[in-house]
Amino acid sequence: NAGVTQTPKFRVLKTGQSMTLLCAQDMNHEYMYWYRQDPGMGLRLIHYSVGEGTTAKGEVPDGYNVSRLKKQNFLLGLESAAPSQTSVYFCASSRRDNLNEKLFFGSGTQLSVL
Amino acid sequence: AQKITQTQPGMFVQEKEAVTLDCTYDTSDQSYGLFWYKQPSSGEMIFLIYQGSYDEQNATEGRYSLNFQKARKSANLVISASQLGDSAMYFCAMRESPLMKTSYDKVIFGPGTSLSVIP
Numbered sequence: 090n091a092g093v094t095q096t097p098k099f100r101v102l103k104t105g106q107s108m109t110l111l112c113a114q115d116m117n118h119e120y121m122y123w124y125r126q127d128p129g130m131g132l133r134l135i136h137y138s139v140g141e142g143t144t145a146k147g148e149v150p151d152g153y154n155v156s157r158l159k160k161q162n163f164l165l166g167l168e169s170a171a172p173s174q175t176s177v178y179f180c181a182s183s184r185r186d187n188l189n190e191k192l193f194f195g196s197g198t199q200l201s202v203l
Numbered sequence: 204a205q206k207i208t209q210t211q212p213g214m215f216v217q218e219k220e221a222v223t224l225d226c227t228y229d230t231s232d233q234s235y236g237l238f239w240y241k242q243p244s245s246g247e248m249i250f251l252i253y254q255g256s257y258d259e260q261n262a263t264e265g266r267y268s269l270n271f272q273k274a275r276k277s278a279n280l281v282i283s284a285s286q287l288g289d290s291a292m293y294f295c296a297m298r299e300s301p302l303m304k305t306s307y308d309k310v311i312f313g314p315g316t317s318l319s320v321i322p
Contacts, residue, residue, distance in 0.1 A: 120308070122309070122310060124312070129212075129314065130314055131207075131209075131294055131312045131313055131314040131315045132294065132296075132312040133312070134309060134310070134311055134312075137307070137309050137310075139307045139308065143307075145307050145309070147309060147311075148311065177246070179248065181248075181310075183310070185308065189253060190236050190238070190253050190255070190298065191238075191250050191253060192238065192240075192248075192250065192296075192310060193250075194247070194248035196246070196247060197246055197247075
């Protein structure tokens, strides 16, 4: 069972460079999320998706873009990386269930922007 | 505005004792869900428990229970018989489900509480 897979696990960028983080899930979940985690601030929602082709802004969307062309994949893009985007990025997926909902998380991506 | 509040940045508990981690939330939605996740030093996010807003019974999962007080907008996590392996960060989270369908369901997290279990 692969669950939620994030690639890459680690990346170092220079200011101004671009990159894409890939999240893949094999559970046929409708919902997918991208969070960033910084010390003392918990997980903050960047962007999320409620289905193929549908995305929405979260709490901290500036400087990021997303795409969900296929139901199983959710891509997070940084067009021009900044040091403030140094963080741990988590992807998660879920299906909507009022009775027993659960977010499944990837193992995270450590991104450093120099 | 902060929608999930966890007022205890750090907590200590003696092994085998029970501990309560506080969580309050702010929402005007009628339908919502509340989660607790554990994050050990390894960094993985581990699901502990979920409570739907319409569920009148407190959720329980083994040693974990969620003390849901809807009128107070409180969803505290109770860990019974603490173990050394319970030392970790604990995050409260909420799924918001807007009644007006101009936005979508989303899940937001609180800042977390660091729990240390003392032998």
